[in-house]
Structures are given as structure tokens and as C-alpha cells.
Amino acid sequence: xxxxxxxxxxxxxxxxxxxxxxxxxxxxxxxxxxxxxxxxxxxxxxxxxxxxxxxxxxxxxxxxxxxxxxxxxxxxxxxxxxxxxxxxxxxx
Numbered sequence: 001x002x003x004x005x006x007x008x009x010x011x012x013x014x015x016x017x018x019x020x021x022x023x024x025x026x027x028x029x030x031x032x033x034x035x036x037x038x039x040x041x042x043x044x045x046x047x048x049x050x051x052x053x054x055x056x057x058x059x060x061x062x063x064x065x066x067x068x069x070x071x072x073x074x075x076x077x078x079x080x081x082x083x084x085x086x087x088x089x090x091x092x
Contacts, residue, residue: 012041012079015086022090028062030089034082036066041078 019034070078
């Protein structure tokens with residue numbers, strides 16, 4: 001667990017680099033969890049309304065659901081959870 005706010009930025013940047021460069025095949029639910037937390041942590045969390053999703057857009061629906069699940073997290077919480085997911089599933 002990341003405890004100090006000033007260390008979160010460096011740990012988050014390191015986790016993003018690890019996730020971006022991993023060759024591991026992660027399960028879809030883990031990829032979605034990372035996606036949503038990254039988007040939220042970097043303030044790129046614009047969630048389109050459900051009505052704007054195209055019919056049969058299953059991928060978009062899963063992303064929408066993942067973003068809704070993290071919408072009440074703070075930026076720090078999103079970064080911390082992202083780091084923890086990377087440490088659990090990617091970091092050796």
C-alpha cells in the first residue's frame with residue numbers, strides 16, 4: 001500500500017510504465033479495472049451517457065460500467081488502487 005502522497009506520483013508513474021510495457025496477458029476484468037483507475041487518476045474520466053453508446057457496443061458498455069464503478073474515488077484513491085493492481089498482477 002502506498003502511504004505518502006508525495007510518493008504516490010512517482011509510484012503511479014512507475015506503475016503506468018510497468019503496465020504499458022508488460023507482455024503479460026491480463027484477464028479482461030483486471031484490464032478494465034486498470035483502465036478505469038488510470039482514466040480517473042489522470043482526469044480523463046469523461047463518461048459518455050449510456051444513451052450515447054452504440055447498439056451492440058459491448059466493449060463500450062464494459063468501459064462505461066468500469067468508469068461508473070470508480071466515479072466516487074478521489075484522484076489519490078484511484079492512483080493508489082492502480083498501483084496496487086499493478087503490484088498484484090504485473091510486478092514480479
